[in-house]
Amino acid sequence: MSIANADRKHSKKRDAILERIRSTTSHPGAQWVYDQLKSDIPGLSLATVYRNINLFRREGSVISVGVVDGEERFDGRVAPHPHFVCDCCGRVIDYDAPELPAEFSKIMENLKNLSHTQDGFVIDYRKTVFSGLCAECVHKQVKTTA
Numbered sequence: 610m611s612i613a614n615a616d617r618k619h620s621k622k623r624d625a626i627l628e629r630i631r632s633t634t635s636h637p638g639a640q641w642v643y644d645q646l647k648s649d650i651p652g653l654s655l656a657t658v659y660r661n662i663n664l665f666r667r668e669g670s671v672i673s674v675g676v677v678d679g680e681e682r683f684d685g686r687v688a689p690h691p692h693f694v695c696d697c698c699g700r701v702i703d704y705d706a707p708e709l710p711a712e713f714s715k716i717m718e719n720l721k722n723l724s725h726t727q728d729g730f731v732i733d734y735r736k737t738v739f740s741g742l743c744a745e746c747v748h749k750q751v752k753t754t755a
Contacts (some may be wrong), residue, residue, distance in 0.1 A: 622650055626661045630671050631685030632674035636692070638680035673740060674701050689735055695743035704739055 637645075643658045658741050662683060665671040672693050678699040684692075686703065693704040699706045742750070 612651050612670050622646075622653055622662075623661050624658060625650060627656055627665055627670055627685070630662070630665070630683055633685075634703060636674050636677075636682045636684050638677075640680065672736075675736070677701055689737075691737040691739060693739045693741070693743070697745055697746040698744050700743050700745075702743065 625646055626642055629645055630637060635641075638659045639655065642662070643653065643655045647653050662671065666673060666683075667683070669687060671683045672687050673683050674693075677694055679695055679738050681744070682701050682705075684701075691704040693702045694700070697703075
């Protein structure tokens with residue numbers, strides 16, 4: 610269940626945390642957000658960052674990409690879109706590749722239109738995460754084996 614954004618009080622800390630998540634495409638974890646803001650916001654704690662990120666998730670202002678290298682990572686781009694996670698360096702990348710097979714695109718389109726399944730589930734969100742090696746890690750592996 611989402612909380613209406615207008616129903617919560619705004620604060621300098623809360624607004625800065627949300628803006629920092631939305632201002633990057635690196636899909637940060639709470640620790641990164643805290644490290645980025647702590648020098649500019651006196652009294653900011655890591656617990657405050659976690660608490661506000663959880664609030665943003667409940668209200669739909671950010672989404673969780675999942676746990677990467679032991680840390681939950683977040684995205685300020687909340688419209689459903691695929692992600693790619695590098696198994697080597699842990700980078701999380703928005704994967705809006707038009708070269709996805711037509712069959713995959715058709716499945717995703719069908720899922721968008723599906724609200725109830727024959728098993729009684731109600732689908733309200735989907736998450737697609739691909740994993741493998743990013744271009745930089747592939748390049749490093751090629752250089753070390755050459």
